[in-house]
Amino acid sequence: MPDCLVQRCHCYTLKEKTKSYFRSLCLLCLFLVLLLAACSHEKKAGQSKIVLHDDLGREIRLSEPPKRVMALASSMTEMLFAVVDTANIVGRTQNDDYPAAALGKPVVNNYPVDYEQVLRLKPDIIFTIEGITPLDVAARLQELNIPVYYQKYEKVEDIFSGLEDIGRIMGREQQAQHLADSLREQVAVIRKRHQQEKDPQRVLAITWKDPIYVYGQNTIFTDKLHILGAENAVQEVFEQPYPALTREYILKLNPDVLLGDSPEVFEEKFFSLYPELRRIKAYQNKRLYEPTGNLLERPGPRVVESILELERFLYP
Amino acid sequence: MRQAAYFILALLLVLIILLLGLQVGSFESDAATIANAFLHYNADNTTHFAIIHLRLPRLLLALVVGASLAFCGYLMQAMVNNGLADPYLLGTASGASLGAVIVFFGFVPMTLAGIYMPPVFALAGAFIVTLVVVMLGYRKRQLIPAQLLLAGIAISSLGTAIVGLLTFLSDSEGKLKAVIFWSMGSFERASWDLLPYPATALLLALLLFAFYQKQLNILLLGAERAQALGVRVARTRWIILATISVVTGFAVATSGPIGFVGLIIPHVARGLMGTTGRWNLLFCAFIGGFFMLLCDLLSRLIYPPAGLPIGIITSFFGVPFFVYLLFRKNYNFRG
Numbered sequence: 278m279p280d281c282l283v284q285r286c287h288c289y290t291l292k293e294k295t296k297s298y299f300r301s302l303c304l305l306c307l308f309l310v311l312l313l314a315a316c317s318h319e320k321k322a323g324q325s326k327i328v329l330h331d332d333l334g335r336e337i338r339l340s341e342p343p344k345r346v347m348a349l350a351s352s353m354t355e356m357l358f359a360v361v362d363t364a365n366i367v368g369r370t371q372n373d374d375y376p377a378a379a380l381g382k383p384v385v386n387n388y389p390v391d392y393e394q395v396l397r398l399k400p401d402i403i404f405t406i407e408g409i410t411p412l413d414v415a416a417r418l419q420e421l422n423i424p425v426y427y428q429k430y431e432k433v434e435d436i437f438s439g440l441e442d443i444g445r446i447m448g449r450e451q452q453a454q455h456l457a458d459s460l461r462e463q464v465a466v467i468r469k470r471h472q473q474e475k476d477p478q479r480v481l482a483i484t485w486k487d488p489i490y491v492y493g494q495n496t497i498f499t500d501k502l503h504i505l506g507a508e509n510a511v512q513e514v515f516e517q518p519y520p521a522l523t524r525e526y527i528l529k530l531n532p533d534v535l536l537g538d539s540p541e542v543f544e545e546k547f548f549s550l551y552p553e554l555r556r557i558k559a560y561q562n563k564r565l566y567e568p569t570g571n572l573l574e575r576p577g578p579r580v581v582e583s584i585l586e587l588e589r590f591l592y593p
Numbered sequence: 594m595r596q597a598a599y600f601i602l603a604l605l606l607v608l609i610i611l612l613l614g615l616q617v618g619s620f621e622s623d624a625a626t627i628a629n630a631f632l633h634y635n636a637d638n639t640t641h642f643a644i645i646h647l648r649l650p651r652l653l654l655a656l657v658v659g660a661s662l663a664f665c666g667y668l669m670q671a672m673v674n675n676g677l678a679d680p681y682l683l684g685t686a687s688g689a690s691l692g693a694v695i696v697f698f699g700f701v702p703m704t705l706a707g708i709y710m711p712p713v714f715a716l717a718g719a720f721i722v723t724l725v726v727v728m729l730g731y732r733k734r735q736l737i738p739a740q741l742l743l744a745g746i747a748i749s750s751l752g753t754a755i756v757g758l759l760t761f762l763s764d765s766e767g768k769l770k771a772v773i774f775w776s777m778g779s780f781e782r783a784s785w786d787l788l789p790y791p792a793t794a795l796l797l798a799l800l801l802f803a804f805y806q807k808q809l810n811i812l813l814l815g816a817e818r819a820q821a822l823g824v825r826v827a828r829t830r831w832i833i834l835a836t837i838s839v840v841t842g843f844a845v846a847t848s849g850p851i852g853f854v855g856l857i858i859p860h861v862a863r864g865l866m867g868t869t870g871r872w873n874l875l876f877c878a879f880i881g882g883f884f885m886l887l888c889d890l891l892s893r894l895i896y897p898p899a900g901l902p903i904g905i906i907t908s909f910f911g912v913p914f915f916v917y918l919l920f921r922k923n924y925n926f927r928g
Contacts, residue, residue: 521899
């Protein structure tokens with residue numbers, strides 16, 4: 278065979294090959310387009326009948342009333358257990374330890390979120406609170422067709438209306454209403470006891486010792502203190518709910534009461550580290566108390582318990 | 594003559610910024626209050642107490658740490674003859690971080706026998722890692738600078754990876770905050786009890802190198818020529834190395850790994866004083882301290898009361914200056 282012919286032949290097969298590649302590529306594209314169309318069709322098929330707006334103003338669409346539910350925050354798990362039928366709660370996060378029934382539920386890591394486990398448990402809706410679950414996590418869960426409902430509390434009352442919200446969404450209105458009303462009543466009784474406090478005690482609650490982080494003005498803690506006729510020693514509003522403070526700042530605050538640990542632990546791990554702070558009134562008058570960690574931290578149905586505990590510290 | 598003027602200027606600037614820094618804090622305090630706090634100290638007056646027991650040690654610690662890092666940076670750049678070297682090349686920073694993180698994550702109690710453990714473990718971590726790096730950079734009874742650099746980078750990365758692993762596995766937000774806060778540096782824990790350690794290390798080192806500045810300058814000519822000129826290269830290198838590890842170790846253990854000061858300030862010092870000035874090291878320490886005080890003051894003014902982490906500020910202000918030096922014509926980056 279002459280050389281040129283060989284070459285042409287070669288060329289021909291090459292062209293043919295390209296052609297066949299091109300053809301299969303086209304087919305693949307077509308397939309993908311069809312698949313995509315099918316997917317979006319499927320999405321449209323589930324017509325959303327229920328439209329909700331959460332505390333952050335996000336829109337949540339549900340095709341039918343949710344049954345299976347879980348929370349991505351420990352306080353929210355407590356809220357759910359207080360309102361929802363226990364059988365419908367499908368999971369808990371690794372930190373949830375209350376109520377005891379929660380311990381029997383499958384664990385979902387909430388930071389970083391174990392998406393696969395969430396998918397396996399198939400909740401119809403997830404409840405969480407602002408600040409615990411980042412918005413991009415919620416967006417990712419939404420992509421997986423699991424809506425996330427945020428609650429946000431500034432006052433103790435917001436927790437109660439949060440309970441009612443959950444009740445409405447989960448079809449347990451009566452139960453929620455009942456609970457919220459009884460909690461409200463208890464708070465009103467406590468508030469009445471301390472209406473006449475002349476000289477409000479100024480309370481500083483420490484969350485971390487090195488660096489020193491405290492409960493800021495814009496936390497529920499402040500409202501709990503108001504109910505008790507006391508006030509948060511931190512009056513300035515910082516951007517973060519739990520600001521870091523300097524020793525000098527705390528010296529200036531000169532709080533009457535310090536919350537965070539038992540006097541022994543405070544002595545060993547706080548005042549030995551910052552001996553300068555021994556000048557504050559709370560230390561001088563030995564008003565150092567240790568609140569139950571998950572009571573003070575979690576804005577849930579046990580908030581009244583937490584207020585009662587604080588009351589024991591403030592008015593011994 | 595010009596050099597003497599720079600020296601006096603640096604000293605004045607340090608004094609001025611010290612006085613300014615004393616006025617910034619939660620308690621209102623004008624110049625008169627500060628003068629009173631010094632001259633008629635009243636133990637019952639909390640403002641006086643804050644000035645003398647909180648602000649002053651904090652400022653002095655910033656001064657000492659800034660000076661230490663700049664001083665060690667200068668030594669390091671001279672020893673490896675490379676303008677990109679900084680005092681953390683021996684793994685001090687990652688070793689100290691590792692030590693502190695081990696305590697923060699509860700492998701060791703926070704306080705033992707009344708002593709707060711993070712700085713102690715940070716110091717131990719810094720020394721252990723430095724020792725490993727030096728062993729790797731050592732061959733035929735000689736320190737090989739290039740090998741030392743590579744060993745430092747490798748071991749530092751290992752340390753950082755371990756810190757990362759521990760951080761990732763941590764179970765509480767508070768611990769994370771503590772680690773992050775620590776790793777960006779802070780003078781918030783300064784006290785009169787803490788200050789003597791880094792200050793003594795720095796003063797002894799400055800005194801020692803008052804005698805070694807000449808050898809240091811000759812070393813810049815390269816090991817062979819320095820040897821030919823009668824400098825005992827191996828011994829000098831050992832002395833430099835030991836000094837750097839001790840002084841940097843104390844600085845990092847007390848204040849966390851603060852970046853950029855050790856890299857940039859030596860260049861500034863050489864840019865102003867010439868490459869081989871007689872008092873370069875002392876001057877370098879001075880402006881290092883000044884720079885750190887300035888950064889600390891800014892951090893507290895920008896973000897009261899806690900102040901932005903100091904490491905962020907040093908980078909923000911250090912980097913533009915560094916770029917300026919890069920483009921300045923009559924300064925070359927030879928160490």
